[in-house]
Amino acid sequence: MWFLRINMSDRTHQFTEVPEKYKYFAGRALTSNLIADEVPPPAHPLGPNNKLVFSPGFMTGTSAPTSSRISVGGKSPLTGGIKESNAGTPWAWKIARMRIKALIVEGQPEDKGAFWGVVIGWDKEAEQPTLEWFDATEYAGQNAYDIYPKVYEKFEGRRISVCSIGLASEHAYGNAGVIFEDMSQRPSRYAGRGGLGSVMGSKGLKFILLDDSGAPGVEIVDKDLFDEGRKKMVAALQEHAITKPKGGLNTYGTAVLINILNEAGGLPTRNFASGRFEDAAKIAGEAIFEGNKKRLGKELYNHACSPGCIIRCSNTWHREDKTEHVSCVEYESDWAFGANLEINDLDVIAELIKLCNGYGLDTIETGVTLGVAMEAGVLPFGDGEAAIKMVHQMGKGEPMGRILGSGTGMAGKVLGVTRVPAVKGQGMPAYEPRAVKGIGITYATSTMGADHTAGYTIAPEILGVSAQLDPLSPEGKAALSRAFQATTAFIDSSGHCLFIAFAILDIESGFEGLIEEANGVLGTSWTADDVVNFGTEVLKVERKFNEAAGFSKEEDRIPEFMHTEPLPPHNVVFEIDDETLDKVYGEI
């Protein structure tokens, strides 16, 4: 196993052995520990002292199902705190198979405006990875959909996988994701949240390409135990109605959540002014499935974003003329541009997603920021054409586009808006805290800023997975959020996609499988308690970094308007007091 350090100050690199301390870390646990150990907390996120760390999970690169995730970590230009954002992509699978446990990008070149790319390969004889540089300045200033084919062409004959930044990162936006290829070489899989693309851009690094030909694959200490665990995981995923073939996710994609959140009165609408969108059904996962069926004349089930995924939730939306418009219309993106902006047209939503993918923008942050701009009267609610123009302004770096590119919290300040749905500067995802209390607690207290994946209490609060809790009740939700945040930190380190959680929360043997897989790969003997403790330790490290970076518990708060403005249809406010919020980490 290797650590690869790429120094952008002098364009040198170094492969080193993995230090003992980090042997049992991977994914988020490793990115967060490395950032905490090596980045001074007060460092400017776009300065030479910040670092960008990539790490595949424990199971990434193995035959464990749905485990090709890559974690990207750094100090966030959006929140000013620690950040981990992960994506499913063939790139994750390849870096793991080259036995690179962490790739650490550090330093900063003096010449601004020059961009570089690296190709990481495998030297079979020396049995170690290799690295070559190339000048990537010619690819700057362009749309990702234009440059990806050029890059594949440049390295024709080599089976490369692409990770890159887009224009948004060249503009140093707080809203700029790290882009990864999907299985069909689309620039569509994002470590989207928190502006980590701009950290990569600030270092003058445009591409990290991987060619894993000849790579040995992941070392597994106890193959039998691993296989036992893997089989349990496969069985759970194939049995559960949400994750099985032609099940909920494979048929309708993640946007199947639009209708249920709308029914629950928790689908944020018109910049978080209401919990119901009257045209929800027109943009829901069911409408995507039926729309494709009508246009293509046949049923279309979803595909895998990355090697080895058996859930396969990634969809594609097709135009009237049957050509592909975009992949993927995720629930979050669909909501951010749909209900949140009162846009009820899937073709417009698809176009907005495509623009974000092309420009390197995070769809959630973009949609939430546009909602705030609509609130400010910069453009009207419901106006798809104006929204499309505005995203072009963001991509091109025009003045208003730059304001919006800075993210929800910052744009709200500049535009003088009081209803700004953000925590720690990061725009809120597609669940209303007033109508779903547990997720509100996660938004408020997560080390990541408003992040639904950090502690997805939606599973028991809305979806009836693992339990059926009343979303409107605050009862027991602080403890629930804490438990979910800890387990999530482990799943984010495992390399598995978080969507395995639906199956393993309901099917006990699936959860056992997860632990056995990890013990098989690492040779450990972790128990269920160890998994939670592992996650808790990750959270503590992140929390400590944030405190040293200047965060206090006053930042663990839900915006004021949610405490005072009752949300229709249930006419409820977020009534959870500060003391309860402080207990989430106070009692960790």
Place this chain on the structure above:
Amino acid sequence: MNITVKLFASLGQYSPEGESAKPFTFDIEQGDSLKSLVRTLNIPEEDIRIKFVNGRTQDWDYRLQHDDEVGFFPPIGGG
């Protein structure tokens, strides 16, 4: 007594509207429960995971009232 019913995702196959999410009005007897409603609609109980009435989740024995808005979901997830 009339109620409105919506069947979502794969439950759309049981809808008289022939599609999911489209509301239809349904005439029921005073005192009917959610359980008797799904029997009348011929939906296998085990296909339903979440039962909403007026935006709140309810149990099978919930007694329906005039003008109630009912929404049924199969097991679904996303994120």
